[in-house]
Amino acid sequence: MLFYRGLSKISGNFRGSGGIFNVRSFVFTKGLPALHCSRYQIHQKSRSISEDKFDPFSMVADELSFVANNLRAMVVAEVPKLFLSAEYFFRVGVEGKRFRPTVLLLMSTALKLSTPKPPHHFDQGGSVATDLRTRQQCIAQIIEMIHVASLLHDDILDDADTRRGIGSLNIVMGNKLAVLTGNFLLSRAVVALASLQNTEVVSLVARAIDDLVTGEIMQMSTTADQRYSMEYYMQKTYYKTASLISNSCKAVAVLAGQTAEVAMLAFDYGKNLGLAFQLIDDVLDFTGTSASLGKGSLSDIRHGIVTAPILFAMEEFPQLRAVVDKGFDNPDNVDIALEYLGKSRGIQRTKDLAVIHANLAIAAIDSLPDSDDEEVKNSRRALVNLTQRVIVSH
């Protein structure tokens, strides 16, 4: 059941626009495909994020607009207040980076390969069979709906008052409507999922929904031992962030009729991208976009959520545990914890761990079957580029 089972020593390096990150830490990697990591070190050419012609977001910009329009159409509700709530985070300007749809559309193109079996199509009751790309776009829409549904409920649980630079829905419309809107988005997603009529895809997305909830539960309610366990933290991070990306990447491969091996590489890409994303997010909670401690929102620590930087710092300064034990209702305690964090290598080791997962994500893309199709190759480059952005500028 545990995703991370132990420690093993890994070293590697990663060239991003910010230079080479050195990875010398003890990190949690048992069970991870170390082969991909080392393979990447051999094969990786000097890629640079400056390859902006493979800008992932602009490569799929038109299709993203199409997906965004579909999303707004899917949440049309007869009740005006609900429609306003449901499309609250799908409106132009506050739709976020649309990170997940971008990944899924690029992955769909990256997997345009001849397949051993035809893509899974249904043509029941005389309707015209929907083409593969439309079905993959549908996955992108479903995943974004599930993601936003989870944000709405998370914001209730965290008493968040802002999201994407505007008031959170629970603040603007109240907790009740936020509960209902989350349920509405989720139920619309489940109906759309059922319409794809693919039992494996249903299972993958069902698993992701369950993992999202499990991750939230793990974060909300922990024993002291769990709270200070890196293993528990990584497991929670997989459930809460990475599972939705990994399972949906696999779903677009399954829809395309890809082999189990290719589907697993798609899954690995999504998993490691998601882990890297969240690790960097946890760093940014302390630093913001600068490198200085205390420039971030400090939202996690103020809510008593212990993330990787603090966990690593605690390894160096066990006395930090007593500080965390006291809780962070008292702002002085936050300052003391930040002081320990500043003296420690916590931030750097978290970045290093993110780099390892970024490497693994890129290695998964590199391990896909070769293709001569320029469109396929460009989409793979864009997925690599996206992974680098997560590390460098996320």
Add this chain to the structure above:
Amino acid sequence: MLFYRGLSKISGNFRGSGGIFNVRSFVFTKGLPALHCSRYQIHQKSRSISEDKFDPFSMVADELSFVANNLRAMVVAEVPKLFLSAEYFFRVGVEGKRFRPTVLLLMSTALKLSTPKPPHHFDQGGSVATDLRTRQQCIAQIIEMIHVASLLHDDILDDADTRRGIGSLNIVMGNKLAVLTGNFLLSRAVVALASLQNTEVVSLVARAIDDLVTGEIMQMSTTADQRYSMEYYMQKTYYKTASLISNSCKAVAVLAGQTAEVAMLAFDYGKNLGLAFQLIDDVLDFTGTSASLGKGSLSDIRHGIVTAPILFAMEEFPQLRAVVDKGFDNPDNVDIALEYLGKSRGIQRTKDLAVIHANLAIAAIDSLPDSDDEEVKNSRRALVNLTQRVIVSH
């Protein structure tokens, strides 16, 4: 989209232990299978609820215990607080009547017929194929989980403080844990649903989940015209109560490999049983188990929810609309509304409408293909008995 589209005149009668209910009202029936209704009037023998050897709950008591144990096992969570919350309404003594699992287990037996195609089984990866009955029990578990998940969220939306004679979960554990527990039950249900690997069953249950949310939305936020529309009320009642029963009854038929005709009869039974159930529930909110007004909890009217008795009363006394318009924050207004209701035939016409739907439910059972199997016949009798209980003693 609208379930009830208009009015047509129907008359019929129903023999329950309480005597014959006369049905002479104008009721909403367009789109309903009137054929079944008239067919029932011809074929219906003098049944009595005294047929207690077909007591629906005791007939499936052992299997209900098994389902209840499975339910508790399915919501085991590593986090103790969540486990306590998740099994809160699955504990012995507060598990409710288990109305839905009872219907589904009886329906499973009632549909033990030779089928044109074998039941839908999967045997992937070398695992032993699960037998049909286990899969149908799984539907019963899934539906009960979805039902309880919806209760938890409804209680938050309604600020309810009790449920099944104990404190509601939102009161006992707080709104946040109630949100999370609802999500947890729903996600577990979706995972179990996916494991059945039947795309049609997934679609049916997905539809039911979506309808539940739509029903709640329709109740929460209405325009004045919608609030006073019988058509809107019946549509909401279908979504909020009947859809889960109708779609799950159809799902057990689909799992059994039954014909579309049989599956539709199962659906019709569930739909009409659900509508009858809710109509009587709305009467009981005013009368409790006595026949006197004001003996119920008056919970709906106090929350400003306008149900069938008031809607019928309003047809006789249009001036009641002005009373309802004022809202019921003032208890005097509740009393005035009750006075109008008492002078009107609102309660009786609601009961009459419930009887019509009960008739339709029984007619659907009577229309099932004949069987010589005593077990099948007894289960059908128990489904009829259950329908009668809804009218007489629910």
